[in-house]
Amino acid sequence: GAGVSQTPSNKVTEKGKYVELRCDPISGHTALYWYRQSLGQGPEFLIYFQGTGAADDSGLPNDRFFAVRPEGSVSTLKIQRTERGDSAVYLCASSWGRGNSPLHFGNGTRLTVT
Amino acid sequence: DQQVKQNSPSLSVQEGRISILNCDYTNSMFDYFLWYKKYPAEGPTFLISISSIKDKNEDGRFTVFLNKSAKHLSLHIVPSQPGDSAVYFCAATSAGGTSYGKLTFGQGTILTVHP
Numbered sequence: 343g344a345g346v347s348q349t350p351s352n353k354v355t356e357k358g359k360y361v362e363l364r365c366d367p368i369s370g371h372t373a374l375y376w377y378r379q380s381l382g383q384g385p386e387f388l389i390y391f392q393g394t395g396a397a398d399d400s401g402l403p404n405d406r407f408f409a410v411r412p413e414g415s416v417s418t419l420k421i422q423r424t425e426r427g428d429s430a431v432y433l434c435a436s437s438w439g440r441g442n443s444p445l446h447f448g449n450g451t452r453l454t455v456t
Numbered sequence: 457d458q459q460v461k462q463n464s465p466s467l468s469v470q471e472g473r474i475s476i477l478n479c480d481y482t483n484s485m486f487d488y489f490l491w492y493k494k495y496p497a498e499g500p501t502f503l504i505s506i507s508s509i510k511d512k513n514e515d516g517r518f519t520v521f522l523n524k525s526a527k528h529l530s531l532h533i534v535p536s537q538p539g540d541s542a543v544y545f546c547a548a549t550s551a552g553g554t555s556y557g558k559l560t561f562g563q564g565t566i567l568t569v570h571p
Binding site: 383 | 488492500501502505545547557558561564
């Protein structure tokens with residue numbers, strides 16, 4: 343596809359469950375980012391991949407959050423033992439990863455923890 | 457600790473007039489600034505950026521102004537159109553770091569342009 347694709351678009355889960363959120367970046371983009379947007383706030387940085395490795399994971403709130411990008415393309419954000427406070431829109435973005443190439447965002451996954 | 461602040465939650469403007477959206481930052485390490493636009497149920501879309509070595513950057517109807525001494529930037533939209541109605545996010549980064557994409561966003565300003 344032409345843009346960043348995120349699946350599912352909506353996810354409702356019960357407190358304590360495990361969830362996986364998927365991101366398909368724009369073909370050829372080497373850099374991939376995960377952000378989280380809570381209601382009424384701007385997106386907050388979670389983690390950044392350059393190729394297969396996590397170059398910066400300083401935004402992950404705690405060790406319940408983990409992300410992988412095993413082949414340098416698709417990425418999965420994994421959340422264990424979900425809590426109600428994890429409810430937010432999770433945004434994925436990709437870029438060429440050089441210079442000041444702008445981020446291209448997907449439409450996000452709206453996660454609701456009940 | 458909100459390092460990027462957009463103090464106006466909303467702005468209402470008449471079609472054809474100028475829209476001015478403001479943004480303040482506190483981190484003096486920020487040296488690259490961006491504006492993103494977001495429609496409901498979509499991801500943010502890049503609009504315009506400015507490096508700290510400049511004080512103005514124009515792209516069509518959109519102009520961004522940077523006042524480094526005041527740690528303030530603004531986005532001007534002239535003339536405003538109803539299709540510009542969206543949430544506008546200001547974002548900043550330290551370009552000297554490892555990634556231009558590690559952005560710190562403001563809370564956003566909802567712009568409504570009335571026909």
